[in-house]
Amino acid sequence: MDGDRIREYWSNEVDALVKVYKQFETLVPASKGAGSQHKGEDGRYVEDLVREYLTRFLPKDLEVLTGFILRPAVKTGLKGKERNFENDLSSTQLDIIIYDSGDFRHMIQNDNFKAKQRLIF
DSSP, X not given: OTTHHHHHHHHHHHHHHHHHHHHHHHHSBOSSSSSBSOHHHHHHHHHHHHHHHHHHHSOTTEEEEEEEEEEOSBSSSSTTOBOTTOOOEEOOXXXXXXXXXXXXXXXXXXXXXXXXXXXXX
């Protein structure tokens, strides 16, 4: 077999994912070219599809979400544990974050959107 069944399985999964997106593209077509009429919503829809897809196959202790990552200048609350000559840093908005929610806590959570948004450190 040489991995043919596994290769076919994943190929079928990807084809199914593309077909779901094509339904969106069919309902809200771009007036010119590929994609949908509204590029921002098109991107958000694709991100949601990928997050849902990853959630199906990743171990349950890993979360898939969107948001920001914060790297504090302080390693611990103890005196002398600062990162020398550094400030708190945060990422730009990340479309897809996969993280172990048991080991890393979130500070802010917004579940108003389908995709959970969190600030993680």
